[in-house]
Amino acid sequence: MTEVFIGGVLGKMGRQVTAMMAETPDLTVVGGLVPAAAAPTAFPVFAQLDQIDVTADVWVDFTIPTAARANAEYALTHGMDVVIGTSGLTQADETALGELAQAKGKHALIVPNFAISAVLMMQFAAKAAKYFPDAEVVEVHHSDKLDAPSGTARATAKLISQARQHAPLAPHQDAPARGEWLDDVPVHALRLPGYVAQEEVLFGATGESLSIKQVSFDRSSFMAGVALAVRQVAKLPAALTIGLDSLL
Numbered sequence: 001m002t003e004v005f006i007g008g009v010l011g012k013m014g015r016q017v018t019a020m021m022a023e024t025p026d027l028t029v030v031g032g033l034v035p036a037a038a039a040p041t042a043f044p045v046f047a048q049l050d051q052i053d054v055t056a057d058v059w060v061d062f063t064i065p066t067a068a069r070a071n072a073e074y075a076l077t078h079g080m081d082v083v084i085g086t087s088g089l090t091q092a093d094e095t096a097l098g099e100l101a102q103a104k105g106k107h108a109l110i111v112p113n114f115a116i117s118a119v120l121m122m123q124f125a126a127k128a129a130k131y132f133p134d135a136e137v138v139e140v141h142h143s144d145k146l147d148a149p150s151g152t153a154r155a156t157a158k159l160i161s162q163a164r165q166h167a168p169l170a171p172h173q174d175a176p177a178r179g180e181w182l183d184d185v186p187v188h189a190l191r192l193p194g195y196v197a198q199e200e201v202l203f204g205a206t207g208e209s210l211s212i213k214q215v216s217f218d219r220s221s222f223m224a225g226v227a228l229a230v231r232q233v234a235k236l237p238a239a240l241t242i243g244l245d246s247l248l
């Protein structure tokens with residue numbers, strides 16, 4: 001049995017993860033953190049880090065970009081491994097968490113997207129970028145998403161940039177309608193009610209194009225990835241790992 005603590009337990013993802021674990025015999029939620037702990041739950045919910053009086057094997061974080069690092073630092077210094085789904089952490093956050101995980105002999109995993117379709121989309125995009133250096137990323141999310149571009153789009157741009165042999169010319173970097181240039185890849189972020197999450201990577205070359213698209217129709221798409229990450233995080237190196245790829 002793996003015991004789990006959920007940061008952001010009453011948010012959209014926190015509730016979905018709680019429901020998934022209630023039906024998963026080898027995973028159990030033993031506590032949660034959320035600033036306004038109102039709803040009754042089958043486990044204790046705390047409003048602040050310094051009030052927490054339970055421990056767990058794994059801290060799962062689905063909060064906000066400005067809270068996730070402090071939450072993960074709390075978890076790593078209190079004997080827990082961490083699985084972070086929260087998007088929008090900075091490079092400095094990642095470096096600090098990697099160093100702390102190593103120092104504490106614990107395991108930290110940041111997953112830009114738990115949907116298997118998104119993991120494959122990023123792998124396919126990296127493969128295509130070797131042959132098609134001209135690429136653009138278009139992501140669409142629900143309108144209450146705090147960060148833009150999404151964590152998935154940022155990760156995709158980085159992978160494309162690492163995989164291609166040369167960056168294309170970038171004559172339009174200062175034109176807002178051409179998107180934000182991340183790792184020399186234009187990224188376009190759309191926010192609309194009704195959507196959950198989707199991303200398309202478009203490649204263009206002389207006389208041809210390739211597009212790779214994934215869609216999360218609802219948040220159940222993330223649950224198999226979350227369960228996999230929680231079950232396997234302790235088998236990773238005692239450091240920070242990014243992405244689900246090494247667990248698939």
Ligand SMILES: NC(=O)C1=CN([C@@H]2O[C@H](COP(=O)(O)OP(=O)(O)OC[C@H]3O[C@@H](n4cnc5c(N)ncnc54)[C@H](OP(=O)(O)O)[C@@H]3O)[C@@H](O)[C@H]2O)C=CC1
Pocket residue numbers: 007008009010011012013014033034035036061062063064065067071084085086087088111112113114115222
């Ligand atoms: N990696 C992936 O596959 C996925 C990642 N995400 C990411 O997960 C994060 C959460 O998404 P979602 O559930 O949709 O967002 P929600 O806004 O629905 O939930 C976030 C929750 O975090 C709570 N919160 C805010 N500050 C803190 C804090 N300091 N400690 C603990 N909890 C806190 C909020 O409480 P309150 O409302 O009271 O402020 C809220 O309940 C986002 O960053 C999103 O991008 C989402 C889906 C998939």
Ligand SMILES: O=C(O)C1=N[C@H](C(=O)O)C[C@H](O)C1
Pocket residue numbers: 087088112113114141145149150151152153196197198
């Ligand atoms: O906020 C969301 O909903 C999502 N956030 C993640 C991201 O920023 O990429 C993953 C997925 O797109 C859903």
